[in-house]
Amino acid sequence: MSNLKEGFRNKLLSYITAAFGLVAGLAWNDAIKSLIEYFFPLEKNTILLKFIYAILITLVFVFVTLYLLKIFEKKEKDD
Numbered sequence: 001m002s003n004l005k006e007g008f009r010n011k012l013l014s015y016i017t018a019a020f021g022l023v024a025g026l027a028w029n030d031a032i033k034s035l036i037e038y039f040f041p042l043e044k045n046t047i048l049l050k051f052i053y054a055i056l057i058t059l060v061f062v063f064v065t066l067y068l069l070k071i072f073e074k075k076e077k078d079d
Contacts, residue, residue, distance in 0.1 A: 032056060 033053060042049050 032060075 036049060036052055036056065040049065040052060
């Protein structure tokens with residue numbers, strides 16, 4: 001029974017963490033859009049603005065993923 005409780009707690013923790021991650025992601029979404037609009041004062045909802053935003057988000061995602069992979073690989077080597 002304690003194994004069931006531990007599994008439930010772990011799942012609950014992962015769901016709560018994912019929810020906080022979603023909220024943080026939405027906050028970053030607004031911040032990055034505002035930053036792009038500040039540096040590239042174009043009309044809102046132009047196709048160019050959407051492509052700039054998509055490219056910027058993709059680059060951030062790639063760099064964060066590579067950084068996390070490097071950290072986890074280093075941790076596995078240490079273990």
